[in-house]
Amino acid sequence: MSTLPPPSFESKVCTLVELEARITRLPRPLVFTNGVFDILHRGHASYLAQARALGASLVVGVNSDSSVKMLGKGDDRPINSESDRQALLAALESVDMVVLFTEQTPVNIIEKIRPDIYVKGGDYEIDALAETHLVKTWGGKAIAIPFLYERSTTSLLGKIRS
Ligand SMILES: Nc1ncnc2c1ncn2[C@@H]1O[C@H](COP(=O)(O)OP(=O)(O)OP(=O)(O)O)[C@@H](O)[C@H]1O
Numbered sequence: 001m002s003t004l005p006p007p008s009f010e011s012k013v014c015t016l017v018e019l020e021a022r023i024t025r026l027p028r029p030l031v032f033t034n035g036v037f038d039i040l041h042r043g044h045a046s047y048l049a050q051a052r053a054l055g056a057s058l059v060v061g062v063n064s065d066s067s068v069k070m071l072g073k074g075d076d077r078p079i080n081s082e083s084d085r086q087a088l089l090a091a092l093e094s095v096d097m098v099v100l101f102t103e104q105t106p107v108n109i110i111e112k113i114r115p116d117i118y119v120k121g122g123d124y125e126i127d128a129l130a131e132t133h134l135v136k137t138w139g140g141k142a143i144a145i146p147f148l149y150e151r152s153t154t155s156l157l158g159k160i161r162s
């Protein structure tokens with residue numbers, strides 16, 4: 001019986017050190033976004049496709065399991081492990097690279113890769129974010145993408161549990 005190689009999308013998951021080495025090969029404008037992406041849903045898929053369409057490549061920063069605990073989403077969160085959340089995002093056509101972060105915010109990654117565009121969903125006041133102020137220091141832009149579909153991990157969990 002032959003052993004199949006791992007799916008090629010797994011290679012999109014990298015460390016910050018690897019990302020810094022690969023970043024010059026990603027076409028610009030470079031878009032960066034971040035989040036927990038605990039139970040992936042249609043809202044996420046649409047959001048990431050729209051984010052990618054704002055530039056020529058998209059890097060996604062994913063909260064580590066320990067950093068999710070800092071966000072107050074609940075003691076039982078995340079439901080999916082950091083490794084699974086990264087792999088699912090990497091499997092999306094719109095996503096070029098996936099990198100984990102362990103801090104409360106992704107500002108360290110942003111400082112290292114200096115994206116041209118920072119994106120969050122319409123659930124955020126984009127001008128109030130530290131990430132926005134940071135990208136503007138090198139002439140980058142920050143863009144909030146309005147929700148096309150009202151979906152959330154929290155509401156999906158509510159349905160499952162009720
Ligand atoms: N329905 C949606 N449509 C568009 N963008 C979304 C939607 N839900 C979340 N986003 C965006 O996706 C990113 C990750 O969001 P997040 O993981 O918080 O999703 P969520 O489903 O709202 O999760 P939770 O219910 O745990 O807060 C964020 O940048 C957020 O703005």
Ligand SMILES: O=P(O)(O)O[C@@H]1O[C@H]([C@H](O)CO)[C@@H](O)[C@H](O)[C@@H]1O
Pocket residue numbers: 034035036037063067071103104105106129130131
């Ligand atoms: O999935 P979420 O909860 O939308 O992602 C969070 O976004 C925060 C945002 O960038 C404001 O700083 C971030 O700080 C947090 O770590 C999550 O990624």
